[in-house]
Amino acid sequence: MIEKNKFKKPKNALEFDLKIKNIIPVVPDNMYIICKKCKATILAQDFNSNNSVCPNCGDHYRLGARKRIAMICDENSFTEFDADLISKNILDFPEYDEKLEKSKNISGEKEGIITGVCKISGNNCAIFSMESSFMMGSMGAIVGEKLTKLIEYATKNKLPIIGFTVSGGARMQEGMYSLMQMAKTSGAIKLHSEAGLLYIVVLTDPTTGGVTASFAMEADIILAEPNATVGFAGARVIEQTIRQKLPLGFQTSEFVLNKGFIDNIVIRNDLKKVLTQLLNLHNAEVII
Amino acid sequence: MSAIENVFKSRDKNRISPVELIDTIFTDFFEMHGDRKFGDDLAIKCGIARLDGMPVSVIAVNKGKDIKEKVANNFGSPHPEGYRKALRIMKQAEKFNRPVICLIDTAGAYCGIGAEERGQGQAIADNLCEMMRLNIPVISILTGEGGSGGALALAVADEVWMLKNAIYSVISPEGCASILWKDSKKIEKAANSLKLTSDDLLSFKIIDKIINEDDDTVNNIKIQLIEKLKELKTKDKETLKQDRYNKFRRIGY
Numbered sequence: 001m002i003e004k005n006k007f008k009k010p011k012n013a014l015e016f017d018l019k020i021k022n023i024i025p026v027v028p029d030n031m032y033i034i035c036k037k038c039k040a041t042i043l044a045q046d047f048n049s050n051n052s053v054c055p056n057c058g059d060h061y062r063l064g065a066r067k068r069i070a071m072i073c074d075e076n077s078f079t080e081f082d083a084d085l086i087s088k089n090i091l092d093f094p095e096y097d098e099k100l101e102k103s104k105n106i107s108g109e110k111e112g113i114i115t116g117v118c119k120i121s122g123n124n125c126a127i128f129s130m131e132s133s134f135m136m137g138s139m140g141a142i143v144g145e146k147l148t149k150l151i152e153y154a155t156k157n158k159l160p161i162i163g164f165t166v167s168g169g170a171r172m173q174e175g176m177y178s179l180m181q182m183a184k185t186s187g188a189i190k191l192h193s194e195a196g197l198l199y200i201v202v203l204t205d206p207t208t209g210g211v212t213a214s215f216a217m218e219a220d221i222i223l224a225e226p227n228a229t230v231g232f233a234g235a236r237v238i239e240q241t242i243r244q245k246l247p248l249g250f251q252t253s254e255f256v257l258n259k260g261f262i263d264n265i266v267i268r269n270d271l272k273k274v275l276t277q278l279l280n281l282h283n284a285e286v287i288i
Numbered sequence: 289m290s291a292i293e294n295v296f297k298s299r300d301k302n303r304i305s306p307v308e309l310i311d312t313i314f315t316d317f318f319e320m321h322g323d324r325k326f327g328d329d330l331a332i333k334c335g336i337a338r339l340d341g342m343p344v345s346v347i348a349v350n351k352g353k354d355i356k357e358k359v360a361n362n363f364g365s366p367h368p369e370g371y372r373k374a375l376r377i378m379k380q381a382e383k384f385n386r387p388v389i390c391l392i393d394t395a396g397a398y399c400g401i402g403a404e405e406r407g408q409g410q411a412i413a414d415n416l417c418e419m420m421r422l423n424i425p426v427i428s429i430l431t432g433e434g435g436s437g438g439a440l441a442l443a444v445a446d447e448v449w450m451l452k453n454a455i456y457s458v459i460s461p462e463g464c465a466s467i468l469w470k471d472s473k474k475i476e477k478a479a480n481s482l483k484l485t486s487d488d489l490l491s492f493k494i495i496d497k498i499i500n501e502d503d504d505t506v507n508n509i510k511i512q513l514i515e516k517l518k519e520l521k522t523k524d525k526e527t528l529k530q531d532r533y534n535k536f537r538r539i540g541y
Binding site: 090091093094095140141142144145148170172174175176177178179180181182183184186187188189190191193194209210212213214215216217218231232233234237238241242246247250251256259260261 | 397399400401403404405406407408409410412413414416417418420421436437440441444456457458459463464467468477481482483484489492494533536537539540541
């Protein structure tokens with residue numbers, strides 16, 4: 001026998017109370033975020049512990065340079081190089097000083113790139129990681145200098161290089177000094193390569209302009225995160241030049257993989273595993 | 289002359305073009321086409337020639353003379369296959385121990401769907417790496433516009449020269465003004481700020497020489513090329529490459 005009232009919705013005491021006391025329920029700030037792609041409401045804690053990847057749909061959000069290093073390097077193994085090198089307004093370019101100051105405040109970093117040495121699953125590596133919140137990772141003289149110093153150190157000490165790119169390209173506020181960093185870093189990469197050493201790059205959103213046209217495309221192994229923008233010319237500039245809409249998915253990781261310019265797409269949470277596998281493969285003795 | 293006037297002057301269609309320089313400085317020019325991978329980019333014209341009797345490889349940006357040629361050449365903005373053709377010619381020059389002369393006048397690498405599909409960034413990057421380590425002397429001369437990575441991809445050289453009124457810039461003043469100030473009319477401010485004139489760049493030691501523009505420009509270029517190549521040919525290969533690396537290495541710090 002089923003009792004008549006057993007499945008009746010009980011009165012919600014809590015709701016009742018709130019109504020009386022006129023209290024509006026409040027979620028603490030930043031406790032939840034809404035994924036821009038799948039619109040799911042996610043606990044911020046879950047999102048952060050998942051390396052800024054949506055736990056629901058797997059969409060990859062931008063990750064700060066330092067968080068990336070922490071994600072990849074063995075615990076406490078990272079030693080930073082040249083942390084005190086900071087950009088100067090060499091050309092006395094209008095509003096550049098203010099922009100540098102603002103970027104430092106927003107990013108909490110002194111420059112758009114962090115370089116150093118670390119261990120990845122026990123493998124000694126030179127590592128660089130670019131910072132999107134510092135003038136969109138644009139390459140000025142100091143970004144070029146820090147990177148070149150790192151590459152030269154790696155060549156001298158026979159270390160592989162692991163790099164994470166994110167960049168809008170050359171930093172126009174430094175004029176031709178910034179353009180020349182493309183030649184400078186490329187030269188250093190070439191010498192590292194001639195020494196028979198391994199360079200693996202991971203392209204992250206977005207990797208464009210002068211960085212794509214230099215050290216992002218010069219690695220032995222080029223990986224990319226899913227759905228990252230990867231290209232040379234900016235999409236808006238192309239649209240204005242050719243006066244037509246660009247096809248869907250143009251200049252994404254998937255697009256450059258399909259066109260033959262990168263080796264593979266790796267999801268963020270698999271990166272350490274994949275980098276470890278590749279480093280181990282290159283460290284193993286070849287017996288013929 | 290203000291910076292923006294200099295910019296307009298560098299784009300003047302009556303300026304002497306790289307292709308005209310091929311005809312006037314060199315003899316015995318034989319053009320070679322194609323990158324052996326995809327196609328032939330007419331924005332870059334290259335081949336072998338003689339400079340005062342000495343065999344050299346010449347690579348020149350070709351903006352085109354009349355409108356028909358300009359369209360066929362994409363107004364001198366190379367596609368990836370253009371840069372790959374240039375690199376092929378450089379490698380060939382290295383094999384036969386000929387110096388390379390690059391004559392540059394480009395608004396920049398072409399932006400378009402095909403250029404991206406065929407790896408514009410990768411093509412430029414490849415040139416930067418390979419040019420840095422060529423075993424032969426390379427001299428690059430900017431004759432008009434030196435547009436960003438599209439020009440640099442032919443200018444990683446032992447000597448980089450500019451004609452007096454040429455410009456060399458990380459971005460066009462128009463692009464800079466529209467990105468930074470959302471106002472394409474601020475090109476004067478942009479041109480001033482970018483420091484893109486030959487005098488500026490010589491003072492920064494980003495270029496090595498300015499060639500004056502007068503009635504004798506062509507002959508002047510020829511004499512200086514011959515002189516410099518004689519000097520560079522005395523360097524052994526390792527010193528040549530090390531000096532080239534060091535030259536770019538110290539820029540910006």
